[in-house]
Amino acid sequence: MTRALDCRGRPLELGRRTLVMGVVNATPDSFYAGSRSPDPEEAVARGVRMAEQGADVLDVGGESTRPGSHDVPVEEEIRRVVPVVEGLVRRVRVPVSVDTRKAEVAAAAFRAGAHMLNDVAALRGAGMAEVAREARVPVVLMHMRGEPKTMQKEVQYDDVVREVAAFLEERVAFAVAHGIPRDRLVLDPGLGFGKRTGAGVDDNVTLLARLPELKALGLPLLVGASRKTFLGHLVSRTPGTPAPAEERLEASVAAACLAAVQGAEIVRVHDVAETVKALRVVDAVRARMGKS
Numbered sequence: 001m002t003r004a005l006d007c008r009g010r011p012l013e014l015g016r017r018t019l020v021m022g023v024v025n026a027t028p029d030s031f032y033a034g035s036r037s038p039d040p041e042e043a044v045a046r047g048v049r050m051a052e053q054g055a056d057v058l059d060v061g062g063e064s065t066r067p068g069s070h071d072v073p074v075e076e077e078i079r080r081v082v083p084v085v086e087g088l089v090r091r092v093r094v095p096v097s098v099d100t101r102k103a104e105v106a107a108a109a110f111r112a113g114a115h116m117l118n119d120v121a122a123l124r125g126a127g128m129a130e131v132a133r134e135a136r137v138p139v140v141l142m143h144m145r146g147e148p149k150t151m152q153k154e155v156q157y158d159d160v161v162r163e164v165a166a167f168l169e170e171r172v173a174f175a176v177a178h179g180i181p182r183d184r185l186v187l188d189p190g191l192g193f194g195k196r197t198g199a200g201v202d203d204n205v206t207l208l209a210r211l212p213e214l215k216a217l218g219l220p221l222l223v224g225a226s227r228k229t230f231l232g233h234l235v236s237r238t239p240g241t242p243a244p245a246e247e248r249l250e251a252s253v254a255a256a257c258l259a260a261v262q263g264a265e266i267v268r269v270h271d272v273a274e275t276v277k278a279l280r281v282v283d284a285v286r287a288r289m290g291k292s
Contacts, residue, residue, distance in 0.1 A: 005138045005184070005220070007095035007115035012057060012138070014220050017283040018260040020276055021057045021097065021118075021268040022050035023226065024088070026080040030064045032227045032245040035270045038080070044087035051092040054276035057116065058092065059268060060084050060109070061099030065120050065148040065193075067229075078108045089113035097140075101147075103127035110135040118222075118268075120144055120193065122171040129178035139180060140222050141171045143190035155196045160203040161210045164189050168217060186266065188222045189214055197230040198240060204230040208255065211262035224268035225255035249274065257282045 002015035012019060024047045028038040037043035047058045062080030063072040072080075081098060088096045089112065097116035098109035103125055106117055115137060122141040123129045132139050143164045145155075157163050168187050176182055189211070195203035204225070207214075214221060225231065231251035232242025249271055256267040256275050260282050269275045 003183075005116075005186070006136075007057075007138055008136065010093070010095040010115050012095060012266075014265045018256075018264065018279045019056040019266045020054060020272055020279065021059050021222065021224075021266055022047065022053075022055035022272045023268060023270045024050070024058050024060045024084060025064075026060060026062045026084045027064050030061075031229075032270055034246065035227075040080075040083035040087065043084040044091065047084070047088045047096075048091050050272040051094050053273040055094060055272045057095045057097055057266070058088055059097040059099045059118050060088065060114070061118075062105070063100065065101075067148060067152045067192075074102055074104045077102060077105045081105060082108050082112045085109050085112040085114050101125050101128070103131045106135075107131045110137065116140070118142075118188075120190070121147070122168075123175055123178070123180075129175060129180065132175075133179040136184075138184045138186060139175065140186045140188050141168060141175065142188035142193065143167050145194040148193075152194060155194055155203070157196075157203060160195070160206055161213050164207065165214055165217060168214070172217070172219065182219070186220045186222050187214065187217060188224065188268075191223065191225050192228040192230060195230070198233045198242070202230055202233070204228070205234075208258055208262060211259065211264065215263040220265040221259075221263060222266040222268060223256075223259035223264040225259065226252045226267075226269040226271065228252075231255060253278045261286070 004011040025035045026043045062077040095115035098114040099118040101121040118140040191204045227245045227248045236243045
Protein backbone atom coordinates (compact mmCIF):
# COMPACT_ATOMS: atom_id res chain seq x y z
CA MET A 1 0.00 0.00 0.00
CA THR A 2 1.32 3.42 -0.95
CA ARG A 3 0.43 6.90 0.20
CA ALA A 4 2.00 10.31 -0.10
CA LEU A 5 3.21 12.75 2.51
CA ASP A 6 2.25 16.23 1.38
CA CYS A 7 5.43 18.26 1.76
CA ARG A 8 4.05 21.67 0.75
CA GLY A 9 3.62 20.63 -2.87
CA ARG A 10 6.57 18.25 -3.07
CA PRO A 11 5.02 14.86 -2.23
CA LEU A 12 6.92 11.94 -0.76
CA GLU A 13 5.42 8.65 -1.93
CA LEU A 14 5.65 6.08 0.84
CA GLY A 15 5.48 2.34 0.32
CA ARG A 16 6.54 1.90 -3.29
CA ARG A 17 10.22 1.69 -2.32
CA THR A 18 12.44 2.73 0.57
CA LEU A 19 13.08 6.46 0.58
CA VAL A 20 16.47 7.98 1.37
CA MET A 21 16.91 11.15 3.43
CA GLY A 22 20.31 12.74 2.89
CA VAL A 23 22.01 14.45 5.83
CA VAL A 24 23.15 18.01 5.14
CA ASN A 25 25.04 19.22 8.22
CA ALA A 26 25.54 22.99 8.15
CA THR A 27 27.71 22.58 11.23
CA PRO A 28 31.38 22.67 12.23
CA ASP A 29 31.12 19.91 14.85
CA SER A 30 28.82 17.05 13.83
CA PHE A 31 30.08 13.66 15.02
CA TYR A 32 31.10 12.53 11.52
CA ALA A 33 33.69 14.97 10.21
CA GLY A 34 33.03 13.93 6.62
CA SER A 35 29.51 15.35 6.84
CA ARG A 36 30.37 18.83 8.11
CA SER A 37 29.66 21.75 5.77
CA PRO A 38 29.81 24.96 7.81
CA ASP A 39 30.09 27.05 4.63
CA PRO A 40 26.57 27.54 3.19
CA GLU A 41 27.66 27.22 -0.42
CA GLU A 42 29.46 23.98 0.38
CA ALA A 43 26.38 22.67 2.20
CA VAL A 44 24.13 23.52 -0.73
CA ALA A 45 26.53 21.82 -3.14
CA ARG A 46 26.56 18.73 -0.92
CA GLY A 47 22.76 18.64 -0.93
CA VAL A 48 22.59 19.05 -4.71
CA ARG A 49 24.99 16.12 -5.14
CA MET A 50 22.85 13.99 -2.84
CA ALA A 51 19.74 14.79 -4.86
CA GLU A 52 21.61 13.85 -8.04
CA GLN A 53 22.65 10.57 -6.37
CA GLY A 54 19.03 9.69 -5.64
CA ALA A 55 18.13 11.26 -2.28
CA ASP A 56 14.37 11.63 -1.92
CA VAL A 57 14.55 14.33 0.75
CA LEU A 58 17.36 16.49 2.16
CA ASP A 59 17.62 17.14 5.91
CA VAL A 60 19.35 20.41 6.82
CA GLY A 61 20.63 20.83 10.38
CA GLY A 62 22.53 23.64 12.05
CA GLU A 63 23.08 22.11 15.47
CA SER A 64 24.96 18.93 16.32
CA THR A 65 22.88 16.65 18.54
CA ARG A 66 25.62 14.10 19.16
CA PRO A 67 25.81 12.76 22.74
CA GLY A 68 27.14 15.42 25.10
CA SER A 69 26.70 18.30 22.65
CA HIS A 70 25.65 21.74 23.87
CA ASP A 71 22.89 24.01 22.59
CA VAL A 72 23.61 26.35 19.71
CA PRO A 73 22.07 29.82 20.19
CA VAL A 74 18.92 30.38 18.14
CA GLU A 75 20.41 33.23 16.12
CA GLU A 76 23.47 31.18 15.19
CA GLU A 77 21.41 28.15 14.21
CA ILE A 78 19.20 30.32 11.98
CA ARG A 79 22.31 31.88 10.43
CA ARG A 80 23.59 28.41 9.55
CA VAL A 81 20.34 26.87 8.33
CA VAL A 82 18.40 29.50 6.39
CA PRO A 83 20.89 30.15 3.54
CA VAL A 84 21.22 26.40 2.96
CA VAL A 85 17.47 25.86 2.89
CA GLU A 86 17.02 28.81 0.52
CA GLY A 87 19.74 27.52 -1.80
CA LEU A 88 18.45 23.95 -1.88
CA VAL A 89 14.82 24.94 -2.43
CA ARG A 90 15.93 26.83 -5.52
CA ARG A 91 18.21 24.10 -6.89
CA VAL A 92 16.57 20.74 -6.16
CA ARG A 93 13.10 19.32 -6.73
CA VAL A 94 13.00 17.00 -3.72
CA PRO A 95 11.60 18.17 -0.37
CA VAL A 96 13.93 19.96 2.01
CA SER A 97 13.56 19.14 5.72
CA VAL A 98 14.82 21.20 8.64
CA ASP A 99 16.41 19.27 11.51
CA THR A 100 15.88 21.39 14.62
CA ARG A 101 14.47 21.36 18.17
CA LYS A 102 13.73 25.09 18.23
CA ALA A 103 10.49 26.71 17.11
CA GLU A 104 12.22 29.93 16.05
CA VAL A 105 14.61 28.02 13.79
CA ALA A 106 11.82 25.93 12.31
CA ALA A 107 9.73 29.03 11.59
CA ALA A 108 12.67 30.73 9.87
CA ALA A 109 13.33 27.61 7.80
CA PHE A 110 9.68 27.39 6.74
CA ARG A 111 9.74 31.05 5.68
CA ALA A 112 12.83 30.15 3.63
CA GLY A 113 10.85 27.37 1.91
CA ALA A 114 11.48 24.20 3.93
CA HIS A 115 8.92 21.46 3.39
CA MET A 116 9.24 19.18 6.44
CA LEU A 117 10.28 19.15 10.11
CA ASN A 118 12.62 16.58 11.64
CA ASP A 119 12.46 17.17 15.40
CA VAL A 120 14.67 15.04 17.66
CA ALA A 121 12.76 16.48 20.64
CA ALA A 122 9.38 15.32 19.27
CA LEU A 123 7.64 18.70 19.67
CA ARG A 124 8.72 19.18 23.28
CA GLY A 125 10.28 22.56 22.53
CA ALA A 126 8.24 25.64 23.43
CA GLY A 127 6.02 26.68 20.54
CA MET A 128 7.17 23.96 18.16
CA ALA A 129 3.80 22.24 17.79
CA GLU A 130 2.16 25.54 16.90
CA VAL A 131 4.83 26.37 14.32
CA ALA A 132 4.50 22.93 12.71
CA ARG A 133 0.71 23.15 12.68
CA GLU A 134 0.71 26.55 11.01
CA ALA A 135 3.28 25.47 8.42
CA ARG A 136 1.19 22.38 7.50
CA VAL A 137 4.27 20.21 7.09
CA PRO A 138 5.02 16.55 7.83
CA VAL A 139 6.70 16.11 11.21
CA VAL A 140 9.19 13.44 12.27
CA LEU A 141 8.82 12.62 15.97
CA MET A 142 11.93 11.00 17.44
CA HIS A 143 12.46 9.18 20.72
CA MET A 144 15.06 10.71 23.02
CA ARG A 145 15.28 10.93 26.79
CA GLY A 146 16.35 14.29 28.09
CA GLU A 147 18.43 16.34 25.67
CA PRO A 148 21.62 15.63 23.71
CA LYS A 149 23.82 16.99 26.52
CA THR A 150 22.37 14.51 29.04
CA MET A 151 20.72 11.73 27.04
CA GLN A 152 23.46 9.12 27.59
CA LYS A 153 22.91 9.44 31.36
CA GLU A 154 19.34 8.16 31.01
CA VAL A 155 19.77 4.79 29.35
CA GLN A 156 18.15 2.24 31.65
CA TYR A 157 15.21 0.35 30.17
CA ASP A 158 13.15 -2.64 31.28
CA ASP A 159 12.04 -3.16 27.67
CA VAL A 160 13.47 -0.60 25.29
CA VAL A 161 11.06 -1.32 22.44
CA ARG A 162 7.94 -1.07 24.56
CA GLU A 163 9.18 2.08 26.24
CA VAL A 164 10.10 3.72 22.94
CA ALA A 165 6.68 2.76 21.55
CA ALA A 166 4.90 4.21 24.59
CA PHE A 167 6.85 7.47 24.27
CA LEU A 168 6.05 7.77 20.56
CA GLU A 169 2.37 7.03 21.16
CA GLU A 170 2.27 9.84 23.73
CA ARG A 171 3.94 12.27 21.33
CA VAL A 172 1.53 11.35 18.55
CA ALA A 173 -1.37 12.07 20.89
CA PHE A 174 0.25 15.40 21.81
CA ALA A 175 0.70 16.36 18.16
CA VAL A 176 -2.87 15.49 17.23
CA ALA A 177 -4.21 17.37 20.27
CA HIS A 178 -2.29 20.42 19.04
CA GLY A 179 -3.88 20.32 15.60
CA ILE A 180 -1.31 18.35 13.60
CA PRO A 181 -3.13 15.64 11.62
CA ARG A 182 -2.02 12.08 12.27
CA ASP A 183 -1.39 11.55 8.56
CA ARG A 184 1.41 14.15 8.69
CA LEU A 185 3.40 12.25 11.31
CA VAL A 186 6.46 10.00 10.92
CA LEU A 187 8.08 8.10 13.81
CA ASP A 188 11.79 7.63 14.52
CA PRO A 189 13.03 5.27 17.29
CA GLY A 190 16.08 7.46 17.83
CA LEU A 191 18.96 5.05 17.35
CA GLY A 192 21.98 6.37 19.25
CA PHE A 193 19.92 8.87 21.23
CA GLY A 194 19.88 7.77 24.86
CA LYS A 195 20.40 4.10 24.06
CA ARG A 196 22.83 1.57 25.56
CA THR A 197 25.54 0.26 23.28
CA GLY A 198 28.54 -2.07 23.67
CA ALA A 199 29.43 -4.33 26.62
CA GLY A 200 26.98 -7.02 25.56
CA VAL A 201 23.89 -4.76 25.63
CA ASP A 202 22.79 -2.80 22.58
CA ASP A 203 19.38 -1.17 22.55
CA ASN A 204 19.95 -0.02 18.97
CA VAL A 205 20.31 -3.58 17.69
CA THR A 206 17.25 -4.59 19.70
CA LEU A 207 15.22 -1.80 18.14
CA LEU A 208 16.27 -2.81 14.64
CA ALA A 209 15.45 -6.45 15.37
CA ARG A 210 12.01 -5.57 16.73
CA LEU A 211 11.14 -2.72 14.38
CA PRO A 212 7.88 -4.43 13.33
CA GLU A 213 6.59 -3.77 16.85
CA LEU A 214 6.95 -0.05 16.18
CA LYS A 215 5.31 -0.51 12.77
CA ALA A 216 2.28 -1.69 14.72
CA LEU A 217 1.76 1.93 15.80
CA GLY A 218 0.40 2.46 12.30
CA LEU A 219 2.57 5.35 11.14
CA PRO A 220 5.55 5.55 8.76
CA LEU A 221 8.96 4.87 10.28
CA LEU A 222 12.20 6.75 9.69
CA VAL A 223 15.41 5.07 10.88
CA GLY A 224 18.74 6.85 11.17
CA ALA A 225 21.63 4.50 11.90
CA SER A 226 24.19 6.07 9.61
CA ARG A 227 27.77 5.98 10.96
CA LYS A 228 26.60 5.90 14.59
CA THR A 229 28.68 4.63 17.48
CA PHE A 230 26.80 1.36 17.94
CA LEU A 231 27.87 0.38 14.44
CA GLY A 232 31.45 1.25 15.36
CA HIS A 233 31.24 -1.21 18.25
CA LEU A 234 29.83 -3.92 16.00
CA VAL A 235 32.66 -3.67 13.44
CA SER A 236 35.52 -2.87 15.82
CA ARG A 237 38.45 -5.24 16.18
CA THR A 238 39.09 -3.88 19.68
CA PRO A 239 36.36 -4.80 22.17
CA GLY A 240 35.04 -1.76 23.99
CA THR A 241 36.51 0.71 21.50
CA PRO A 242 34.31 1.61 18.52
CA ALA A 243 35.78 1.90 15.07
CA PRO A 244 35.86 5.59 14.07
CA ALA A 245 33.00 7.09 12.09
CA GLU A 246 35.16 7.13 8.97
CA GLU A 247 35.24 3.30 9.05
CA ARG A 248 31.49 2.69 9.38
CA LEU A 249 30.29 2.98 5.78
CA GLU A 250 29.61 -0.69 5.12
CA ALA A 251 27.94 -1.12 8.49
CA SER A 252 25.76 1.92 7.79
CA VAL A 253 24.59 0.54 4.46
CA ALA A 254 23.86 -2.83 6.08
CA ALA A 255 21.83 -1.15 8.83
CA ALA A 256 19.84 0.85 6.28
CA CYS A 257 19.04 -2.33 4.36
CA LEU A 258 18.00 -4.14 7.53
CA ALA A 259 15.77 -1.24 8.53
CA ALA A 260 14.11 -1.37 5.12
CA VAL A 261 13.53 -5.12 5.38
CA GLN A 262 12.03 -4.58 8.84
CA GLY A 263 9.57 -2.02 7.51
CA ALA A 264 11.17 1.44 7.62
CA GLU A 265 9.77 3.68 4.89
CA ILE A 266 12.63 6.19 5.15
CA VAL A 267 16.29 5.82 6.08
CA ARG A 268 18.40 8.85 7.02
CA VAL A 269 21.99 8.55 5.77
CA HIS A 270 25.24 10.38 5.14
CA ASP A 271 26.19 8.20 2.16
CA VAL A 272 23.41 8.53 -0.37
CA ALA A 273 24.90 6.93 -3.49
CA GLU A 274 25.97 3.71 -1.75
CA THR A 275 22.70 3.40 0.16
CA VAL A 276 20.50 4.01 -2.89
CA LYS A 277 22.26 1.26 -4.83
CA ALA A 278 21.96 -1.23 -1.99
CA LEU A 279 18.29 -0.44 -1.43
CA ARG A 280 17.49 -1.07 -5.08
CA VAL A 281 18.41 -4.70 -4.49
CA VAL A 282 16.49 -4.88 -1.20
CA ASP A 283 13.37 -3.31 -2.69
CA ALA A 284 13.48 -5.52 -5.79
CA VAL A 285 13.63 -8.66 -3.66
CA ARG A 286 10.92 -7.43 -1.31
CA ALA A 287 8.66 -6.65 -4.25
CA ARG A 288 9.15 -10.14 -5.68
CA MET A 289 8.53 -11.70 -2.28
CA GLY A 290 5.29 -9.78 -1.99
CA LYS A 291 4.10 -11.21 -5.31
CA SER A 292 4.96 -14.84 -4.49
